Amino acid sequence: MKSILEHINSPIDLKTLSIKDLEQLAVELREFIIDIVSVKEGHLGASLGVVELTIALHYVFNTPIDKLIWDVGHQAYGHKILTSRKDVFETNRQFGGISGFPKMQESEYDAFGTGHSSTSISALLGMALAAQLQGKFQRQHIAVIGDASIASGMAFEGLNHAGVTNANMLVVLNDNAMGIDPSVGALKKYLTNVKTGTAKEENIFECLNFHYSGPIDGHDLPALVNELERLKKIEGPKLLHVITTKGKGLQKAEENQVTYHAPGKFDKQTGELQKKGNTIEAPKFQDVFGKTLVELALNNKKIVGITPAMPTGSSLKYMMETIPERAFDVGIAEQHAVTMAAGMVTDGLIVFCNIYSTFLQRAYDQVIHDVAIQNLPVIFCLDRAGLVGEDGPTHHGVFDISYLRCIPNLIICSPLNEIELRNIMYTAQLGLDHPIAIRYPRGRGQEVNWQLPMKKLNIGEGQLLKEGSEIAILSTGPIGNMVTEILNELDNNPAIAHYNFPFIKPIDAALLEEILQKFNHIITLEDGSAIGGFGSGLLEFANNIGIHKIIKIFGIPDSFITHGATQELYKKAGIDKMSVKQYVQQFL
Ligand SMILES: Cc1ncc(C[n+]2csc(CCOP(=O)(O)OP(=O)(O)O)c2C)c(N)n1
Numbered sequence: 001m002k003s004i005l006e007h008i009n010s011p012i013d014l015k016t017l018s019i020k021d022l023e024q025l026a027v028e029l030r031e032f033i034i035d036i037v038s039v040k041e042g043h044l045g046a047s048l049g050v051v052e053l054t055i056a057l058h059y060v061f062n063t064p065i066d067k068l069i070w071d072v073g074h075q076a077y078g079h080k081i082l083t084s085r086k087d088v089f090e091t092n093r094q095f096g097g098i099s100g101f102p103k104m105q106e107s108e109y110d111a112f113g114t115g116h117s118s119t120s121i122s123a124l125l126g127m128a129l130a131a132q133l134q135g136k137f138q139r140q141h142i143a144v145i146g147d148a149s150i151a152s153g154m155a156f157e158g159l160n161h162a163g164v165t166n167a168n169m170l171v172v173l174n175d176n177a178m179g180i181d182p183s184v185g186a187l188k189k190y191l192t193n194v195k196t197g198t199a200k201e202e203n204i205f206e207c208l209n210f211h212y213s214g215p216i217d218g219h220d221l222p223a224l225v226n227e228l229e230r231l232k233k234i235e236g237p238k239l240l241h242v243i244t245t246k247g248k249g250l251q252k253a254e255e256n257q258v259t260y261h262a263p264g265k266f267d268k269q270t271g272e273l274q275k276k277g278n279t280i281e282a283p284k285f286q287d288v289f290g291k292t293l294v295e296l297a298l299n300n301k302k303i304v305g306i307t308p309a310m311p312t313g314s315s316l317k318y319m320m321e322t323i324p325e326r327a328f329d330v331g332i333a334e335q336h337a338v339t340m341a342a343g344m345v346t347d348g349l350i351v352f353c354n355i356y357s358t359f360l361q362r363a364y365d366q367v368i369h370d371v372a373i374q375n376l377p378v379i380f381c382l383d384r385a386g387l388v389g390e391d392g393p394t395h396h397g398v399f400d401i402s403y404l405r406c407i408p409n410l411i412i413c414s415p416l417n418e419i420e421l422r423n424i425m426y427t428a429q430l431g432l433d434h435p436i437a438i439r440y441p442r443g444r445g446q447e448v449n450w451q452l453p454m455k456k457l458n459i460g461e462g463q464l465l466k467e468g469s470e471i472a473i474l475s476t477g478p479i480g481n482m483v484t485e486i487l488n489e490l491d492n493n494p495a496i497a498h499y500n501f502p503f504i505k506p507i508d509a510a511l512l513e514e515i516l517q518k519f520n521h522i523i524t525l526e527d528g529s530a531i532g533g534f535g536s537g538l539l540e541f542a543n544n545i546g547i548h549k550i551i552k553i554f555g556i557p558d559s560f561i562t563h564g565a566t567q568e569l570y571k572k573a574g575i576d577k578m579s580v581k582q583y584v585q586q587f588l
Pocket residue numbers: 046049072074075115116117145146147148149150174176178179180246308309310332359362
């Protein structure tokens with residue numbers, strides 16, 4: 001059979017196809033996605049689930065003139081392939097290649113950049129209102145948003161506003177009953193009732209003044225095309241509810257939707273995940289968090305855990321399996337997670353609130369207003385701190401030190417390794433006088449023997465890891481292990497000292513003063529933004545006590561770091577081993 005996808009270079013090429021051809025195209029598009037993601041990795045299940053919807057949208061609407069927004073954007077692989085990026089799709093998420101998310105700078109078909117969830121309805125309303133104000137009355141505006149993302153506060157804010165406008169916009173609710181993990185909450189129950197026909201008369205979206213249509217089968221191309229054509233002619237805010245299967249078309253991905261959200265490499269025929277080698281690997285930081293929390297919570301009934309929609313990614317799933325009554329997945333609701341944690345703490349609970357560093361950005365006011373001002377000792381565990389790799393700038397957790405360091409009352413800790421992570425978790429649950437943010441990176445650490453008995457840390461205390469006479473390297477967090485490697489490569493040169501600062505705030509003032517007095521060359525190293533970060537804190541400190549020395553800060557520069565393998569990104573940011581080593585060597 002002749003290939004149809006081969007001849008599709010842009011959505012214009014779809015317009016002349018028959019429905020039968022579109023159905024064949026869906027088969028080929030799925031195969032193409034599976035082919036590439038099986039070897040290059042990336043998000044899989046979400047894109048497989050919207051293959052028919054993607055084709056139907058580009059067939060019916062006149063993109064890029066009509067505006068099409070993909071919420072989160074992890075489901076937009078088919079969209080990228082149909083919109084002139086088929087030939088470069090194999091570079092997806094790789095350094096120098098295309099982004100794994102829609103990106104305005106990458107293509108005129110990417111109407112709005114996404115990555116964090118639930119932004120699409122607000123952006124779409126903005127575009128639709130802008131069109132009205134500027135007389136672009138023919139333009140259509142469409143957002144595709146998942147069932148987990150539409151339950152987020154920001155999406156509700158957008159719906160609530162849109163419902164009192166006559167903006168020409170269509171929200172396509174892609175309901176597969178899944179987030180990364182199974183969707184949660186009352187809205188999920190409501191949507192299930194709609195699907196099973198047991199919902200009450202009133203429709204929640206109609207109550208919000210949307211023209212509601214559905215639910216329809218999101219894998220039925222003719223039905224999708226017909227319904228989109230019909231809705232195109234209706235004015236005002238509209239919502240089309242489509243039912244899809246996450247991972248559609250690859251049996252293993254349909255059966256195990258959580259794993260196949262982003263499965264890594266797999267066999268494209270069988271779906272079987274690529275086996276890992278036999279080498280013993282250090283555990284992931286997230287697993288050290290998840291397992292340590294269970295260990296602590298089994299001994300203390302006051303401990304609870306919270307995750308906003310990331311039970312698997314954060315490994316809170318271990319607590320959800322073992323002590324379900326004290327572990328809460330609140331959905332994609334970072335703001336709610338933070339304030340709920342604050343509420344629990346007011347009543348004496350010990351709350352571990354685990355949020356990816358990048359997603360805590362959404363709850364910044366709650367951290368200040370609900371936690372820090374009231375000095376409530378919430379224990380924030382910020383996973384994915386630092387550069388996260390292939391997800392790129394929307395997901396790098398590089399701003400947390402800067403945006404948290406200026407908040408009074410807040411302790412900030414960046415443990416060197418898994419053992420220090422356990423120790424600070426242990427210390428925090430013993431009872432602190434302040435809230436604390438414990439940040440740790442994506443992936444694996446270095447220590448394998450992480451299950452040592454936990455011990456109490458002194459808050460604010462730094463440590464000398466290696467003596468030296470001329471040059472002091474001050475690091476915070478696991479990037480300190482890179483310094484150890486550099487020192488090994490330099491035969492532990494007696495001129496170089498290395499200090500570990502697990503606490504960024506409060507900082508170890510006595511130790512800092514000693515270092516500032518003793519050394520002429522001072523270097524700081526962190527995997528966060530140099531502006532306002534750990535090194536910046538040292539500059540402030542030195543200035544405050546009137547010591548003026550040249551302090552070299554290695555941190556993320558004032559630019560958004562692209563996507564790619566973490567080591568490549570370290571180089572790009574100038575915080576890789578070679579860059580630091582070369583800087584040090586000039587003084588030897
Ligand atoms: C603000 C924010 N919190 C968390 C995430 C992590 N995340 C990415 S996809 C996803 C689930 C999205 O589910 P849904 O919207 O239903 O789309 P589906 O994957 O089912 O297509 C989550 C929680 C995110 N991208 N943004």
